[in-house]
Structure formats: C-alpha cells, structure tokens
Amino acid sequence: MGLALLAAVFYAAAVEPYWIEVTRHQVRAPVPRPLRLVLLCDLHTSGFGRLEAKTLELVAREKPDAILVAGDGISGAKGYPGALKFLQRLQAPLGVWAVRGNWENWTRRKDEPAFYQEAGVGLLVNETVALAPGVTLTGYDDARTGRPDLDRAARGLAKSAYSIALFHSPRFFDRVTGIHALCLAGHTHGGQFRLPGLGPLWLPAGSSPYVAGWYRKEGSALYVSRGVGGSLLPIRFLCRPEVAVFDLVPD
Numbered sequence: 001m002g003l004a005l006l007a008a009v010f011y012a013a014a015v016e017p018y019w020i021e022v023t024r025h026q027v028r029a030p031v032p033r034p035l036r037l038v039l040l041c042d043l044h045t046s047g048f049g050r051l052e053a054k055t056l057e058l059v060a061r062e063k064p065d066a067i068l069v070a071g072d073g074i075s076g077a078k079g080y081p082g083a084l085k086f087l088q089r090l091q092a093p094l095g096v097w098a099v100r101g102n103w104e105n106w107t108r109r110k111d112e113p114a115f116y117q118e119a120g121v122g123l124l125v126n127e128t129v130a131l132a133p134g135v136t137l138t139g140y141d142d143a144r145t146g147r148p149d150l151d152r153a154a155r156g157l158a159k160s161a162y163s164i165a166l167f168h169s170p171r172f173f174d175r176v177t178g179i180h181a182l183c184l185a186g187h188t189h190g191g192q193f194r195l196p197g198l199g200p201l202w203l204p205a206g207s208s209p210y211v212a213g214w215y216r217k218e219g220s221a222l223y224v225s226r227g228v229g230g231s232l233l234p235i236r237f238l239c240r241p242e243v244a245v246f247d248l249v250p251d
Contacts, residue, residue, distance in 0.1 A: 012193070012237040017230055018051055021240045022058055025214075025223065027182060028251040029162045032134050038062055038092075039244040041070035041168070041186025042101070042227025045082040051241075052086045055228055058243050059090065066094035066131060069121070070186040070225065071101020071142060071168035080109065087119035094132055096121045097139060101168040101187065102206075105145035124166065128156025135248075136161045138180065143172035144206040150175070162248075169206030170215075170224045177218040182246075188212060190226030194238040204231070212239075 038059050045052055059067065067090050073083040090096045098121050109115050116123040124139020126149040131137040136157060140148040148167070157163060157179075165180035169187045176183060190212035191200020200211060215222040226242040 008237070012235045016236040016240055017234055018054060019240050020054060020058055020228065020243055022062070022243050022245060024245045024247070026247050026249060027221075029181065029248045030134065031132070031162055031248050031250055033250065035066075035132055035135065035248040036062065036064045037164075037246040037248065038064040038067045039070060039184050039223070039225050039246065040067065040228060041225050042072045042189055042229055042231065043083065043086065044072055044075040044079070044103070044229030044231055045086060046075050046079045047082040048085040049082075051229060052082065055243060056086065056089050062243075062245050064092045064245070066137075067092045067096045068137070068166050068184060069096065069098035070166055070184060071099050072103045072186065072227070072231075073098070073101070074103050074107065075229070075231070076103070077107040080115065084115065084119055087121050090121075097129070097131075097137060097166065098123050099139040099166050099168060100125065100142050100146055102142055102145040105142055126153045128153055130156075130161075131164065134161055136163050138163065138165045140165065140167040140172065140176075142168040143175070144169045148172065148175070150179075154179075170210035170222065171206050171208070173210060173215065173217070173220070173222045177220040180220055183220060183222040184225070185210070185222065186225045186227050188224055188226070189231060190224075190239045190242070192230060192236055192239055196238065200239070
C-alpha cells in the first residue's frame with residue numbers, strides 16, 4: 001500500500017503534468033477553406049522550462065493557421081518573463097490571439113498593451129477581429145475577474161461570418177449562446193486531479209457545469225480545454241494537460 005501511494009504521488013507530480021495530450025477536433029463550418037486553430041490555456045508559467053518547451057514543440061508540429069490563448073498564462077506577477085519568452089515563440093500565419101484570465105486581471109501590468117505587443121500577440125478585450133475571410137474572432141474579458149462587454153464586442157460581428165468566441169471562464173458560455181457558433185474556454189484544468197468514479201475533486205469558481213470537452217446549447221458549441229499547467233499545486237492525476245487542435249472544414 002505504501003509503495004502504491006508513493007508511485008501514485010510520483011506519477012501525479014513528475015509524469016502526468018508533462019504528458020501533454022494533443023486532442024483533435026473536426027468542426028464543420030461555413031468557411032471557404034479549411035482552417036486549423038490551436039487552443040492553449042492555463043499555462044500558469046512561473047518561468048520558461050520543460051513544460052513550456054514541450055508545449056511549443058507540439059504546437060509547431062501542428063502548423064496552425066492561428067493560435068488562440070484563453071488566459072492564465074501566468075501564475076502571479078513573477079510569471080510574466082517566462083510567459084513573454086513562451087508567447088514570442090508561438091508562430092502562426094493568421095496570428096496569435098489572447099484573452100485575459102483571472103491571473104492576468106489579478107496581476108494586471110500597467111504596460112499591458114506594450115507587453116503583448118512585444119510578445120507579438122493580439123490581446124482581445126471585448127473586441128472582434130476578422131480572423132480569416134468569412135470568420136470572426138471575438139475575445140472577451142474574464143467574466144469572474146473582469147468586465148466582459150457584449151455590446152462593445154458585437155460591433156465587429158457580421159451576420160454572414162462564422163463567429164468564434166474566446167474567453168477564460170466557461171460559465172460565461174451561458175451569456176453568449178446563440179451569438180457565437182463556436183466558443184473556446186479553459187480555466188477548469190479539467191479538474192486537474194481526478195479519482196476513478198468520482199471525477200474532479202475541485203473546480204474553480206466560474207466553471208460548473210462545464211468541466212472539459214464539448215457542450216452544446218441553443219445552436220452554439222463550447223469546448224473547454226483541460227489546459228497545460230497546474231494551478232496551486234503542480235500536479236495532475238487522470239487529467240492530462242492538453243493542446244487542443246480544431247480543424248474547421250467547409251460544410
């Protein structure tokens with residue numbers, strides 16, 4: 001029993017947190033050409049290390065058209081240098097786009113615009129941009145710790161375009177169903193630590209009932225990523241970190 005417990009602790013602390021799963025999802029959409037998106041979230045970096053390097057390697061293999069970062073790239077203000085080094089290495093023809101998570105709001109930099117400009121990342125705070133012909137991307141401020149503004153975000157929406165929304169806390173999905181065709185979020189870490197038959201032992205506020213994977217409501221689809229890093233404790237059990245790849249294909 002003692003050896004089994006030690007093995008489980010070792011696995012949760014030293015193996016699974018670095019065993020990143022690349023999940024692949026095909027989405028039928030009214031797009032003129034195929035489009036590949038990579039979703040990253042909850043890196044929770046405190047510096048640039050093994051996990052960050054492995055994530056970059058996996059993302060580069062996918063050759064995405066665009067990379068979307070759904071918040072919590074840092075774990076406190078000391079994480080910004082590591083996050084900068086990570087973000088600067090992300091490359092995609094249609095850009096790297098990010099939204100704030102709770103940690104970005106809790107430790108907001110005074111030079112936030114300059115930080116993301118140096119990183120080569122477009123920060124979307126209640127804004128909509130044309131991601132590709134016939135496709136828009138709307139990024140919302142975090143619903144728990146920020147001020148999402150649906151009216152302001154809607155200014156760039158076009159009825160004829162396929163609409164993608166990026167936000168951090170998945171419960172915000174309830175406020176944007178019927179507005180966006182595809183919604184992408186993180187925050188939950190998938191529970192981070194699961195026990196067989198019990199599921200996640202804890203979820204952060206702003207999550208439930210959305211834990212991980214696909215949800216559909218009122219004509220909108222939501223995908224909640226398990227994220228890359230770990231919050232509070234750098235451990236994972238039966239809940240591998242995730243890089244999610246979405247292939248939008250013409251319907």
